[in-house]
Amino acid sequence: MAEPARRGVPEATVGRLPGYLRALGQAAERGTPSISSEELAGLAGVRSTQLRKDLSHLGSYGVRGVGYDVAQLSAQIARELGLTQDWPVVIVGLGNLGRALAAYRGFATRGFRVVALVDEDPALVGTAIEGLTVRTLDQLASAGPRVAIGVITTPARSAQQVADRLVAMGVRSILNFAPCLLSVPDGVEVRRVDMATELQILAFHEQRRSLADDHAEETAG
Amino acid sequence: MAEPARRGVPEATVGRLPGYLRALGQAAERGTPSISSEELAGLAGVRSTQLRKDLSHLGSYGVRGVGYDVAQLSAQIARELGLTQDWPVVIVGLGNLGRALAAYRGFATRGFRVVALVDEDPALVGTAIEGLTVRTLDQLASAGPRVAIGVITTPARSAQQVADRLVAMGVRSILNFAPCLLSVPDGVEVRRVDMATELQILAFHEQRRSLADDHAEETAG
DNA sequence: GCGACTTTGTGCCTGCGTTCACAAAGTCGT
DNA sequence: ACGACTTTGTGAACGCAGGCACAAAGTCGC
Structure with a gap:
């Protein structure tokens, strides 16, 4: 149960691993030895199902009924990302x-x-x-x-x-x-x-909202 | 043929619009009045079909057999992104x-x-x-x-x-x-x-390549 | 004016990523 | 030791994005 499909970590998952690592760092500071997928997902800003599926791609290191060992999972992700070396x-x-x-x-x-x-x-x-x-x-x-x-x-x-x-x-x-x-x-x-x-993408949505607001005023007034 | 589905610009498309705008700026510097989707896509680093589909989401401003008017398309995208105001x-x-x-x-x-x-x-x-x-x-x-x-x-x-x-x-x-x-x-x-x-994502792929190289050496040596 | 050519715009299909639902597996109380 | 409970891991369904093939539409040469 240690290494299932090591050669096929989806790109989208790789993009989220750094976030998980940061979230685990926060959890470690609080001293909790283990953490559930629900809580970790909250710290990382994703859904718990997504977190579990992501982690499943690099070999499950969780314990059912308990959660993930913070230190162990942290080390596992760091190793996966190649951060054990400088x-x-x-x-x-x-x-x-x-x-x-x-x-x-x-x-x-x-x-x-x-x-x-x-x-x-x-x-x-x-x-x-x-x-x-x-x-x-x-x-x-x-x-x-x-x-x-x-x-x-x-x-x-x-x-x-x-x-x-x-x-x-x-x-x-x-x-x-x-x-x-x-x-x-x-x-x-x-x-x-x-x-x-990034600013231009923000501007797009900002303008979109402005237009929506204008329309709301128009229909309201 | 001016505004078909204005309310449904996919997020992925929005993310590429700034790149198109930059590419159009390059084209404008060269003084070419119009540009084909093939060439513009090359400057922006995408496929021409993708460019055309993206542009189709904000109302087609191209001329078949010729291409896109650089100044007009530039203004259109800038307007779409909300860059006409500061x-x-x-x-x-x-x-x-x-x-x-x-x-x-x-x-x-x-x-x-x-x-x-x-x-x-x-x-x-x-x-x-x-x-x-x-x-x-x-x-x-x-x-x-x-x-x-x-x-x-x-x-x-x-x-x-x-x-x-x-x-x-x-x-x-x-x-x-x-x-x-x-x-x-x-x-x-x-x-x-x-x-x-971003660095961690790069490190992941870097390590992946290193492992692949090591394996190649191993089988070769 | 007409036919050949170029280039756009788009319906369809395929593949990927996300979410849902549920079975598997372990813990904890008694 | 056993049953209820918690949480993980995953197969299946769904939705979105990208690429292909082709029709539509316009230009250019003659």
Whole structure:
């Protein structure tokens, strides 16, 4: 009953695992040794049936009539996500956002370590930020530590060539904050984070509600 | 043929509209007056059939045999997303990330305007950042401008009470950068942006590939 | 003016994700 | 030890999103 269908964790489930891990952290702080799917789902913002089905995809570690052992399930999910090791991260582009991410302590908490900072601005190269010396991409490629994950916080016009360089260095996971599409070879995964997009989606619903309100006033008045 | 099913734009489609808008901007820079679904889809990173189906949900503005008028389609999508007006935005929490967002010029480009900055740190309140005077939530609630969208960049422990205050002020759209779940009343929409989550998803796939590589070596060696 | 060609818009089908209903399995009180 | 109760794990149904095939509609050459 330990590992049923390990090779088939649905993408939607993977997307929720980090949330479960965070919720388990909250539960652990409260000191409760075990937790029911109902309660954990509440902390994670999903339905309990969804939580149980998600967990079933990575081998059931629950006890019927009791629930899940917080520490054990936490470790299991962390292992599944590959957080038992520290992934070396490089941040490319040290504008406001890049510097904010470099200073972000949440990285180090578990699973990730910023091992290099890159920028092409000659005024920045060689200076130290957050205890790391800023290098160029060339320097990183020739004499830098191995990196597994690249975070791109450059302007959009530079993002594609940065991505190409990272891929050439063997990076297969990219987190892209630049508002543009990156084209990469098969086997390289790109995730985009774009606040402009998020705001526009919010604006869509906001406008929708405004229109609904206007209509309500109209019919009422 | 102008407005068929306006009230039923699927959520997945809404999520792609900002990408189409950006792609249209690129096309406009090149000066081409019209563009085919095939080419536009390429710029946006989707299939052409998907693009056409998405656009069909907001009333067809294409010309068969020719394509879409770039300026007209751009205006149409902007209108659909509610970007013809400027939405007033407040940023709550002026740590590294909050300051980076406050300085981010991408906001102002279209549709959004940062009209207030909020922090509870007495050392910050009253000072000016990016031309705006930092206030407390109390000050904003009693004498601030109306805001439609709240951006939360506080630590996780403060996020919920900030959200409560924003909702009490009438904010119905929240963009949450804090790594926690927000509980809000019906009718309020929250979107979360969390780099830790994104990194963990990348780590999952990275580990998956590593395991696959190891297995390949093992069978090869 | 007409026919060949291009490109859009859409009905249908397939696959995935979510929810429901229920059986399996374990705990706790007596 | 046994029965009532709690909670998990999962098969089945349902709904949504994506892709294919094709008809509709317009342009361009002659």
